[in-house]
Amino acid sequence: MTELAALDYIVIAVLSLSGIIALIRGLTREVLSIIGWIAAFYGALFALPLLRDFVRGVISPDWIADGVILVVVFVAILIGFGLASKAFTDKLKKSPIGLLDRVLGLAFGIARGIVIVSFAYLILLLLLPPDDHPDWVREAKSTPVLKSATAILVRIIPFDNLSDRVPDIDDLMKTNTLKNVIDDNLPTLPSDIKENISGKLSDKEDSSGYNDKTRDLLDALIEETTE
Structure with a gap:
């Protein structure tokens, strides 16, 4: 074992x-x-x-x-x-x-x-x-499982807004920005999960509205998962 x-x-x-x-x-x-x-x-x-x-x-x-x-x-x-x-x-x-x-x-x-x-x-x-x-x-x-679970979380919750609400957070995180963490360290999602989450995010956007920065990040994530 x-x-x-x-x-x-x-x-x-x-x-x-x-x-x-x-x-x-x-x-x-x-x-x-x-x-x-x-x-x-x-x-x-x-x-x-x-x-x-x-x-x-x-x-x-x-x-x-x-x-x-x-x-x-x-x-x-x-x-x-x-x-x-x-x-x-x-x-x-x-x-x-x-x-x-x-x-x-x-x-x-x-x-x-x-x-x-x-x-x-x-x-x-x-x-x-x-x-x-x-x-x-x-x-x-458990690390691969944690990566997959974290990948789902960051695609559901708009973490990119965090840097707007906490001014010095990028300095606290050194050079590791949230987008770099998402792009470089987390796995892509299976297409069926991606489509489901993307649909829910679209519903959220229609009801509450995302800013341009959030939409750009979501578009980049979706493009990454389809490559």
Whole structure:
């Protein structure tokens, strides 16, 4: 049997842990948990201007007061939403569809684990070229799978906009821009997957609109996969 590298064990551990947690909690609670984090984030941002004047009158300096508002509101919403979702899902687990909810949760957890390790691999590519990766990454049996999963992610999510939102990100990534990472280090996709993703991206563009930079990148990716 071929010996596994350290990266293989890390991938197995992340997927197993994510899957087990989701199996225990169930799909419904996992989804509600994500919604809760999003609600807490936006709730804190919404509460900041409403509470700022009052809290700044009690706490100084101003940046600490703002931080207290964000943290307290975020945690309060997260806890409240979590308690409500737990009460709902506890009843769901005792219902006839409880087992199905757990099985679907397992699938969700594994998929989430794949996304986590794929993002981690993408960050590694941005920081270090493949030739500089340690042996336990380059020789891992899971590396080709990570490349394929990461290739799908970068073709679905418009990562190219990141350099517009984070001004110095290209400097932080040295000379390894996102486009170079996509073009040089990630595999092309099978035509059927490419066409499916391209169709979804077209629907996204019609509904929300991509900028010219994003369209140029997508065109380049599609041309690459057809060569």
